Amino acid sequence: MQKRQECIDVGSEYCPCYLAETNNCITCSQLQGKEFCDCNWRGVCVYQELLMNRNKIRQQRDYYKSEIEDIREIGKDSYILKLKVTKTLARQLKEPGSYVFLRDERLPQYFDVPMSVMQSDALNGEITIAFKAVGAKTNSLKKCDENILVKGPYWNGIYGLSSLKSVKEKTCLVLARGISQAPALLAIEKLVKNKNKVKLVLDGGSIGELFIHDYIKDMDIDTYEEDLMSEKGRTLIKQLLLNQDVALIYSAGSDLLHMSIINILDELELEPYLAVTNNNEICCGEGICGGCTIRLKDGTRAKACKTQIDSRKVIERRVLLD
Ligand code: FES
Numbered sequence: 419m420q421k422r423q424e425c426i427d428v429g430s431e432y433c434p435c436y437l438a439e440t441n442n443c444i445t446c447s448q449l450q451g452k453e454f455c456d457c458n459w460r461g462v463c464v465y466q467e468l469l470m471n472r473n474k475i476r477q478q479r480d481y482y483k484s485e486i487e488d489i490r491e492i493g494k495d496s497y498i499l500k501l502k503v504t505k506t507l508a509r510q511l512k513e514p515g516s517y518v519f520l521r522d523e524r525l526p527q528y529f530d531v532p533m534s535v536m537q538s539d540a541l542n543g544e545i546t547i548a549f550k551a552v553g554a555k556t557n558s559l560k561k562c563d564e565n566i567l568v569k570g571p572y573w574n575g576i577y578g579l580s581s582l583k584s585v586k587e588k589t590c591l592v593l594a595r596g597i598s599q600a601p602a603l604l605a606i607e608k609l610v611k612n613k614n615k616v617k618l619v620l621d622g623g624s625i626g627e628l629f630i631h632d633y634i635k636d637m638d639i640d641t642y643e644e645d646l647m648s649e650k651g652r653t654l655i656k657q658l659l660l661n662q663d664v665a666l667i668y669s670a671g672s673d674l675l676h677m678s679i680i681n682i683l684d685e686l687e688l689e690p691y692l693a694v695t696n697n698n699e700i701c702c703g704e705g706i707c708g709g710c711t712i713r714l715k716d717g718t719r720a721k722a723c724k725t726q727i728d729s730r731k732v733i734e735r736r737v738l739l740d
Contacts, residue, residue: 422447422458423718424726425705426515426574429461432476434468437705437724439475444705444725478704482507483523484568487544489560493627495551496597497560498536500544503568509540510571514605515579515696518570519703520547522558531555532700534575534601537633548600550625572703574722575601577729578693581666585691586612588665591658593679595646595671596623598695599630602670605693609668610637617658621646623671646675655682659690666691673697676733692729698722 425444427433434443443449446464447456455465468475488500503511511518516538519530537546545568551557559566576582582605590609594602599620609616616639620628628643642658644651658664659682667683667690669676676694683689700723701709710722714731722732 422456423720424459425724426572426579426726427724428459428464432478433462434464434471434475435478435704436475438464438468439473442705444721479569479571481521481567481569483565486562486564486566489562492548492629493622493625496625496627496629497549497551498629499547499549499559499566501547501566501568503543503545505540505543507568507571508538508543508545511535511538511545512540512604513573514582514608515573515576515601516570516604517572517575517601518545518547518568519572520559521555521567521569522562523565523567525558529555529558530569531559532572532575532703534598534695536600536603536630538604548597548629550597572723574724574726575696576605576668576693577696577727577732578668578691579726581691582668582693583608583612585609585614585666587614589615589617589662590666590668591655591662591664591690592616592618592668593621593646593655593670593675594618594630595621595675596625598623598670598672599628601695602668603630603633605668605670606634606637606639609666610639614665616640617662617664618642619644619646619651619654619658621651621671646671647678652678652682655679656686659683659686659688664688664690666693668693670695673733676729680730680733694729694733696722698732 428445438449441451448465485502516535533547619642698710705721705724
């Protein structure tokens with residue numbers, strides 16, 4: 419039987435959404451136009467929620483006008499941006515995989531760009547984002563002076579979230595390369611909070627800077643520095659895997675990094691939990707535009723912006739197609 423897909427928003431305050439209203443729900447078979455229920459979802463019933471709400475969807479995410487508290491360059495065309503947001507939004511963005519859409523308020527909606535949250539301070543209502551200016555959207559961000567539009571919270575920035583959030587009192591290996599050091603921070607905070615022993619390997623990648631040092635200096639974790647795509651880097655990963663009983667690996671970097679980790683695991687015949695950054699192109703983030711749709715090995719399609727997909731399946735598929 420085909421496994422039901424798991425929507426990152428199911429059971430949240432944003433569910434049911436437009437997908438339920440249009441019979442395109444990711445999780446609920448009845449809200450896909452079928453006459454039976456086989457969702458396997460053990461939380462709040464999406465179908466019932468929609469009926470109880472008189473077939474109306476819940477209020478969806480909106481834009482906030484956010485004050486820019488600080489912007490500083492950290493490496494080759496890379497920046498750290500600190501934004502003032504509501505305390506509620508900051509609290510919602512504390513989980514690993516959190517991201518927001520950002521846009522210069524003077525520009526049209528198609529300049530919206532998804533950005534991983536690096537740090538979130540719910541007490542002061544602040545979020546910190548790191549970004550690399552590579553195209554029209556990201557270059558427009560560095561020209562914002564006082565305010566910026568923020569839309570969120572979104573949570574599907576990582577595949578393998580259930581393992582990453584549930585692993586406790588184990589050894590975990592975190593590999594963070596380039597600008598993906600940013601999404602690694604919330605994951606490290608979660609792993610440390612759950613009393614895991616974290617081994618972190620940092621690699622400046624294309625930006626050439628290790629900018630999360632300042633944010634992790636008070637944490638009790640072991641840090642290594644190495645080019646993760648080099649032979650030396652691969653050897654270090656193998657040593658760590660062979661000498662430690664690693665329960666989970668979190669790979670924060672490109673799909674090539676993820677694939678290289680999968681190859682190492684296959685070579686060593688190890689099967690720890692694997693969590694990886696979601697590197698799919700995300701456009702609307704709501705499952706509506708279809709821009710992020712990927713076809714998995716078993717032929718099913720998945721909307722990468724809202725669906726939690728097995729890390730291996732999605733990476734092997736993407737790397738094969740590239
Ligand atoms: S980004 Fe639009 S459907 Fe996923």
